[in-house]
Amino acid sequence: MPLPRARAGLLVAVTVASLTLAACSTTPETVVTEDALPSPPATSPEPTATVEPSEDSAEPVSAETPTCEGIIPASLIAEFEAEGWSVEEDVFRVAGIELADGVQCLWGDFTIASDHVQLFGWAPITSEQSGTAQGELVASGWRSEQDARGVIVTESADTTVTTDDEGYGLTYLFGDGWVKYADTKQSIALVEWPRD
Template sequence: MRRRRSLLGGSVMIAAALLVASGCASTPPAQPETSQTPAPAPTSPTPTPETEAPPTPAGDPTCETIIPDQTVTDFEAVGWTARAEPFRVGELELPEGVQCIWGDFSTATDHVQIYGWAPITAKQAADAQKYLKDAGWRVEESAEGVMLTESADTTVATDADGYGLTYLFGDEWVKYADTKQGLLLVVWPLP
């Protein structure tokens, strides 16, 4: 059904473009019309149905690939760049991941955005969650996984719901952002 709408919409747009072009043309068509059926007009590639997973990017996660392209473009438009660091949960370093601080590093400021993603084993996840719980971080279970957010007593900045720095542990991966809402921007394909 969606493909039919897409093809119908494309046909309507082509027909409209032809009508506009024919009304604006100042010379008659080069070839006389015939009763033969015209060749089909070239169309753009068929869009990928929404049910298919997006292709997994090649390479390791980077500051520019773990968040949406448009977000990267928006940051760059205001002069922000990213500083990549190893992904850490306390003393645990996950070298295959990346933790990124986006901001304007040409001036001293605390106005930054933080995003991270890393693969993680079940044992590493259990150790990291224990470390965060022992440090007073709040634990919440969700359909996506286990979320831990810093204590309201120690947070510097929060989102509209009162969440500061937040980790989300899924099945063999962990996301990190400076707020719970920021986790929505971490879109690196999950394993």
């Protein structure tokens, strides 16, 4: 049965419109093909590869990221490992402040119950955070004193468990934009970050 003239005209119009849309829709695809994308300029620098540390290296992969193996000397790590010690790494905390870009390290033999451990830490810190942390520590009984390297804040002699030859226990050293931490004032000297 032949289609009525109006329906046949409508069918032709719909078909033409569909073909026109199909033809138009293929145009953008040719624009976004890989061949159509601009090539990088010939002077673009090659991407730099991340250098992985060797097995005996204590240097971290990134110069900006402190790690437990990077903030103390490799020779000290070798001594710890010879004793069967390992490390537990945590976020650096001082008073009520967490410094997420820092690292706090507890070295010891965790296969046995023992309080024979060593603590080290390093973190970047703002002057505002530094002032707040020092104030909180002193308010809770810690002692503060000026040092040639910065401000030393050490735990009260009444609460310390382990001390160095000078009688200092847990100690923070606040410098210009950074804070170091160790189980004694003398051990602060072992924290070497950032590396030169």
